[in-house]
Amino acid sequence: MPDVITRSEPAATVISRLATRVREARKAQGLPRRALSERSGVSPRYLAQLEAGEGNISIALLQRVSDALDVKIEHLLSESAPWDMEVQRVAMLYRHAPQDVQQQVRALLAPQNPAVLRAGRICLIGLRGAGKSTLGKLAGEALRLPFVELNNEIESHTGMPLSEVMAFYGQDGYRGLEAEAVARIVERHDRMILAVAGGLVAEERTYAQVLERFHTVWLRTSPAEHMLRVRAQGDLRPMKGNPEAMEQLKALLRTRTPLYERAEAQVDTSNRTVPASLNDLMKVIASKRFLDVPAA
Structure with missing residues (x-):
């Protein structure tokens, strides 16, 4: 697995990337921020800050968010994650789709x-x-x-x-x-x-x-x-x-x-x-x- 964060990478870049991926993962599932808050136990205000790139979230809280989104935590942080994130979103959508939709996808x-x-x-x-x-x-x-x-x-x-x-x-x-x-x-x-x-x-x-x-x-x-x-x-x-x-x-x-x-x-x-x-x-x-x- 690639390093989650390279040593030379500025913290601001990591925070910005994290904000984008949390926001995209939430929208891909059609989740309102309040629903994600209820799933993760993280307040809507804190999630809003996180998605805006203004939050300095702890690892413990980030783990809760990643679990609620059904996305691995390293995929929210890794430089090489965009393609993997898309795969994760598609996999999640497939798992929650009705049986007839899953059958069409398989076909x-x-x-x-x-x-x-x-x-x-x-x-x-x-x-x-x-x-x-x-x-x-x-x-x-x-x-x-x-x-x-x-x-x-x-x-x-x-x-x-x-x-x-x-x-x-x-x-x-x-x-x-x-x-x-x-x-x-x-x-x-x-x-x-x-x-x-x-x-x-x-x-x-x-x-x-x-x-x-x-x-x-x-x-x-x-x-x-x-x-x-x-x-x-x-x-x-x-x-x-x-x-x-x-x-x-x-x-x-x-x-x-x-x-x-x-x-x-x-x-x-x-x-x-x-x-x-x-x-x-x-x-x-x-x-x-x-x-x-x-x-x-």
Whole structure:
């Protein structure tokens, strides 16, 4: 660490520098002088003198001020401190920022090579019945990667089944939980396969996060197969009491197709067996080198 004060440095220079740095550190935190006084136990009048370069503060009182500002005392005095002071202020602002702001800061500071941001993470998108759960689980086992279904992550986090989550939080609340779940998964896993609900792509911010942090594969099939597979899973809701369900499904697919097409790759599971579709997915992962880690 550099000397806090050089032997040849005039006292007036040290006092002036100290005044400037205390004043700047206080303003960076948006602290009124009275608030700093309450934090440090140093009177507002004495702080005013200190910031004006008129105070001859003792080391004991200066330590109180530096503690209250969350700044090291040597950074208030050292000749080489301006850059360090800025780092200290930024660190302090980050520590006290809301979680969503911290996440934005991390995203800005992360490597900007898209391949680096996504490397090792694969996300399967598409309408329900395309095969995301089945193929995701099998691909995860074959590649020895964790497989996570986003809805299961939400259920685990909230401690409720999805039906209760929707009833309790509503559609908007669910979409917020969905975005938070994606962020948690990114923090937790560097290499994994994720399957998300078909409607996630309609949430612009959440989908942008997925596209940024995952290699995306659109699993697609025909509307008829979508419907058959959902019914085969024991869910008769798409057709029950709704003779226009197929037309609605086709309309939904037309609406979402431009969003799904933003994926890096596609796998068509129409009229394909599960082993054949799994083979197609594995070929895409290998040919696109989704699991490679490129240089930053």
